[in-house]
Amino acid sequence: MATLGLIGSGNIGGTLARLAVNAGLDVVLSNSRGPQTLGDLVAELGPHARAATPAQAAEAGDWVVVTVPLKNYLQIPAAPLAGRTVLDTNNYYAGRDGRIPSLDAQQTTSSELLQQHLAGAQVVKAFNNIYFGHLLALARPTGAADRSALPIAGDDPVAKDQARILLDALGFDAVDAGPLAEGRRFQPDTPAYGLPYLADPTRPFNEDPGKPVDAAAIRAALSAAQRPAAG
Numbered sequence: 742m743a744t745l746g747l748i749g750s751g752n753i754g755g756t757l758a759r760l761a762v763n764a765g766l767d768v769v770l771s772n773s774r775g776p777q778t779l780g781d782l783v784a785e786l787g788p789h790a791r792a793a794t795p796a797q798a799a800e801a802g803d804w805v806v807v808t809v810p811l812k813n814y815l816q817i818p819a820a821p822l823a824g825r826t827v828l829d830t831n832n833y834y835a836g837r838d839g840r841i842p843s844l845d846a847q848q849t850t851s852s853e854l855l856q857q858h859l860a861g862a863q864v865v866k867a868f869n870n871i872y873f874g875h876l877l878a879l880a881r882p883t884g885a886a887d888r889s890a891l892p893i894a895g896d897d898p899v900a901k902d903q904a905r906i907l908l909d910a911l912g913f914d915a916v917d918a919g920p921l922a923e924g925r926r927f928q929p930d931t932p933a934y935g936l937p938y939l940a941d942p943t944r945p946f947n948e949d950p951g952k953p954v955d956a957a958a959i960r961a962a963l964s965a966a967q968r969p970a971a972g
């Protein structure tokens with residue numbers, strides 16, 4: 742059976758773990774405080790879930806998701822992720838993460854920073870543009886008429902194929918936004934970020950049931966994203 746490794750087991754990590762178990766995958770969860778703090782979540786997820794250290798989750802995963810506050814990305818263990826497909830859900834929020842000058846200047850993107858840190862891994866940006874409650878609510882089987890699409894970006898075509906397989910198993914179509922640098926098209930404050938999946942824009946995200954969004958709508962939102970100003 743294939744295994745999803747999770748570095749970070751909070752809102753997004755816990756939701757991906759739930760979708761993965763529902764899809765028949767094994768999951769290995771990890772966080773910063775140690776496996777002993779993940780007992781309740783593991784018990785809730787059942788026999789296909791276990792808790793480990795980040796390095797062990799990295800080693801166990803056929804795919805590994807890094808889903809931590811961006812300010813902690815340099816703490817992610819690089820050696821056990823070498824040669825692996827790493828899905829990066831992280832977003833840059835200066836208020837939470839502190840100022841990162843290269844991101845403020847739009848010289849690079851948060852996923853490219855993670856890729857630099859994880860030089861031996863193949864990073865694919867994914868799952869970053871959807872609220873975790875919508876991620877859970879909108880998962881659908883392959884071919885369902887109301888299936889939603891999520892954008893992905895990455896420099897390695899094989900890793901992107903692997904990411905597409907994972908998205909499909911978890912309940913989503915994938916839209917290829919291009920190389921990792923094009924992940925800027927679905928980072929915070931872009932048209933593809935969060936809002937497309939919101940059913941009622943007058944309601945807060947945590948009270949909203951979510952709205953299915955197809956691949957054509959995601960492609961249109963990616964196209965509408967502004968290029969960063971030159972210089």
Ligand SMILES: NC(=O)c1ccc[n+]([C@@H]2O[C@H](COP(=O)([O-])OP(=O)(O)OC[C@H]3O[C@@H](n4cnc5c(N)ncnc54)[C@H](OP(=O)(O)O)[C@@H]3O)[C@@H](O)[C@H]2O)c1
Nearest residue numbers: 749750751752753772773774808809816831832869872873
């Ligand atoms: N919330 C959303 O709806 C959403 C949607 C899309 C993308 N995102 C992005 O996805 C990332 C995760 O968001 P979240 O809402 O899931 O965050 P969260 O609920 O705060 O969970 C963060 C997780 O990361 C773990 N962690 C922190 N530092 C770590 C480290 N050095 N090594 C291993 N694990 C570490 C935490 O473990 P401890 O608790 O033990 O510290 C926790 O399990 C963020 O970058 C966020 O911007 C969030």
